[in-house]
Amino acid sequence: MAENKLIDLINITKSYGDTVVLDELNLYIRENEFLTLLGPSGCGKTTTLRIIGGFENPNKGQVIFDGKDITNLPPNERKLNTVFQKYALFSHMTISENIAFGLKISKKSKQYINDKIKYALKLVNLDDFGNRMPDSLSGGQQQRIAIARAIVNEPKVLLLDEPLGALDLKLRQDMQYELIRLKNELGITFIYVTHDQEEALTMSDTIVVMNQGYIQQIGKPEDIYNEPKNAFVADFIGDSNIIASTMVDDRLVNILGNNFSCVDIGFGKNKPVDVVIRPEDIDLVKPEEGTIRGRVTSLIFKGVHYEMDVMANGHEWLVHSTDLCAVGSEVGIMVDPYDIQIMKKPESEDEQAVEINDSM
Amino acid sequence: MEKWSHMKTNNKLTHSKKVKSNKLKWLSYPYILWMMAFILIPLFMVLYYGLTNKDGFFTFENILQITESMNRKALRLALELSIASTIICLLLAYPLALILSKMQMKSNSFIVLIIILPMWMNFLLRTIAWQNILEKTGIINNFLNFLHLPTLNIINTPAAIVLGMVYNFLPFMVLPIYNVLIKIDKDIVNAARDLGANSIHTFLKIIFPLSMPGVLSGITMVFVPSLTTFVISSILGGSKIVLIGNVIEQKFKLGTWHTGSGLSLVLMIFILLSMAILAKYDKDKEGTNVW
Numbered sequence: 001m002a003e004n005k006l007i008d009l010i011n012i013t014k015s016y017g018d019t020v021v022l023d024e025l026n027l028y029i030r031e032n033e034f035l036t037l038l039g040p041s042g043c044g045k046t047t048t049l050r051i052i053g054g055f056e057n058p059n060k061g062q063v064i065f066d067g068k069d070i071t072n073l074p075p076n077e078r079k080l081n082t083v084f085q086k087y088a089l090f091s092h093m094t095i096s097e098n099i100a101f102g103l104k105i106s107k108k109s110k111q112y113i114n115d116k117i118k119y120a121l122k123l124v125n126l127d128d129f130g131n132r133m134p135d136s137l138s139g140g141q142q143q144r145i146a147i148a149r150a151i152v153n154e155p156k157v158l159l160l161d162e163p164l165g166a167l168d169l170k171l172r173q174d175m176q177y178e179l180i181r182l183k184n185e186l187g188i189t190f191i192y193v194t195h196d197q198e199e200a201l202t203m204s205d206t207i208v209v210m211n212q213g214y215i216q217q218i219g220k221p222e223d224i225y226n227e228p229k230n231a232f233v234a235d236f237i238g239d240s241n242i243i244a245s246t247m248v249d250d251r252l253v254n255i256l257g258n259n260f261s262c263v264d265i266g267f268g269k270n271k272p273v274d275v276v277i278r279p280e281d282i283d284l285v286k287p288e289e290g291t292i293r294g295r296v297t298s299l300i301f302k303g304v305h306y307e308m309d310v311m312a313n314g315h316e317w318l319v320h321s322t323d324l325c326a327v328g329s330e331v332g333i334m335v336d337p338y339d340i341q342i343m344k345k346p347e348s349e350d351e352q353a354v355e356i357n358d359s360m
Numbered sequence: 361m362e363k364w365s366h367m368k369t370n371n372k373l374t375h376s377k378k379v380k381s382n383k384l385k386w387l388s389y390p391y392i393l394w395m396m397a398f399i400l401i402p403l404f405m406v407l408y409y410g411l412t413n414k415d416g417f418f419t420f421e422n423i424l425q426i427t428e429s430m431n432r433k434a435l436r437l438a439l440e441l442s443i444a445s446t447i448i449c450l451l452l453a454y455p456l457a458l459i460l461s462k463m464q465m466k467s468n469s470f471i472v473l474i475i476i477l478p479m480w481m482n483f484l485l486r487t488i489a490w491q492n493i494l495e496k497t498g499i500i501n502n503f504l505n506f507l508h509l510p511t512l513n514i515i516n517t518p519a520a521i522v523l524g525m526v527y528n529f530l531p532f533m534v535l536p537i538y539n540v541l542i543k544i545d546k547d548i549v550n551a552a553r554d555l556g557a558n559s560i561h562t563f564l565k566i567i568f569p570l571s572m573p574g575v576l577s578g579i580t581m582v583f584v585p586s587l588t589t590f591v592i593s594s595i596l597g598g599s600k601i602v603l604i605g606n607v608i609e610q611k612f613k614l615g616t617w618h619t620g621s622g623l624s625l626v627l628m629i630f631i632l633l634s635m636a637i638l639a640k641y642d643k644d645k646e647g648t649n650v651w
Binding site for chain 1: 548554569
């Protein structure tokens with residue numbers, strides 16, 4: 001596909017002292033894409049963003065932007081803008097002055113600046129806030145001003161560093177929709193950093209799952225959720241049952257001593273694999289109808305569904321179901337073939353390294 | 361059982377905390393007493409002496425002493441020299457504070473230490489040391505003589521006094537500015553750079569305005585002691601240069617308490633005035649908190 005690579009990160013390595021934060025990272029971002037860097041703290045996602053923004057310099061590697069090498073360009077010469085986690089508004093300036101800051105530097109006319117301020121405030125639904133000081137605004141409002149301040153400069157790319165991290169849940173969900181709306185209205189590229197998998201799944205076109213400085217998987221939200229490439233991704237994105245199993249043959253996997261039919265092929269015969277089964281994909285049936293028998297050991301009401309632990313063949317299965325099975329009752333476990341996701345056991349050195357680091 | 365014991369200890373904790381804070385209140389009483397005895401009462405005494413004559417009648421005479429040409433000159437010179445030393449301190453301290461704040465020190469206490477280190481020596485001793493350095497037969501002139509250069513006449517000039525003021529009060533300018541600078545969120549600076557500002561613009565529009573509370577605090581802490589000093593001026597200025605502080609000292613030494621108090625009140629007005637001006641610009645009240 002001849003898709004336009006707007007940003008291309010080539011062999012980016014970054015370390016602080018002895019700690020390697022990013023190791024030979026390669027990643028490209030397409031024009032007009034909502035890309036999310038997702039991972040636990042310390043996975044290198046924020047460092048990646050800061051390297052794109054120009055606040056950190058990589059030890060090795062190149063940052064290509066629109067076909068040009070910008071690796072050594074300072075932030076003020078890059079055609080992208082950042083929204084910081086703690087808003088980073090200029091507390092000694094009014095909201096209007098904050099928004100006008102970038103425009104004044106690029107020596108835009110007064111009329112243009114005033115129009116832009118009005119437009120930006122309208123875009124973030126804070127029309128009458130121009131003369132207020134940042135401190136008098138709530139966290140959510142301050143973050144929207146930070147976004148307004150960034151987008152008036154018409155950047156090609158907006159970098160967002162956990163912008164919703166400091167907000168409460170309800171506000172965060174509202175802001176998620178607002179960000180999607182903004183993205184569609186502006187038609188620019190968003191690079192978003194978060195550790196919140198739900199946020200990533202809701203907003204992104206593409207998710208990049210990172211851990212320990214390595215990219216674990218790149219894909220659409222559905223693919224990341226339904227077909228995690230390895231145990232880390234499966235575990236990080238949503239709840240899951242990850243079980244070490246054996247691939248008996250194409251389309252047949254042995255999980256804890258029982259054979260399940262699945263849809264995966266090409267893993268070889270009698271090869272060890274990891275199996276991921278999402279808790280909502282497990283059907284609890286009458287004991288004699290299931291592939292495996294087990295006993296319910298705990299039951300929690302979660303609102304939308306019940307969360308149950310089922311002990312079967314020495315493994316505690318996590319099950320989400322709208323049907324209630326009382327604690328102590330015997331049940332059968334059934335899984336549809338296409339709900340079983342087979343993952344290769346880590347083999348390559350990189351993957352191995354991640355595994356080793358993980359267990360530390 | 362276990363839960364119970366937890367609750368009990370919790371109760372005990374909150375209880376003992378309450379008792380402690382009550383006890384701690386008592387600890388402040390000696391200071392309040394001290395303040396009453398040695399700050400408030402003398403202040404009222406100065407006020408009383410300043411506004412009365414020998415017979416105890418109310419008068420503005422003592423305050424009006426400031427219009428006398430010698431006193432007026434002393435006040436003007438004191439204002440000039442203290443403003444000069446404040447400006448020099450600011451010019452020296454700001455870059456230093458900026459550099460120190462950018463150094464990624466593991467602990468701030470090290471920086472505080474190197475700034476405070478000179479204060480480990482007695483204030484008088486340090487000033488007298490400068491006298492020895494600047495004297496006609498002092499270290500600097502000995503060195504210049506050795507090189508067959510003409511001698512410098514610094515001692516007993518206003519310049520020597522300003523030097524003494526700057527040397528003694530510089531730490532009071534560095535510390536508040538440094539403290540404000542290290543508190544500025546790095547992402548605020550990053551945001552300015554991100555929006556297209558180069559480093560000079562970022563400094564002028566963001567860092568400097570945000571550091572104003574520290575600057576104002578530093579100005580107060582240098583200007584006020586400089587204006588009132590009589591030690592530095594008498595050691596480094598000789599007998600010919602008289603600042604208002606020296607005049608007041610003389611008045612008290614000669615037993616004319618009424619005049620001395622009157623002139624002190626005038627000086628106090630100038631100090632309060634300068635602090636009021638600074639407080640007006642200081643929205644965060646950080647500068648005035650010091651006093």
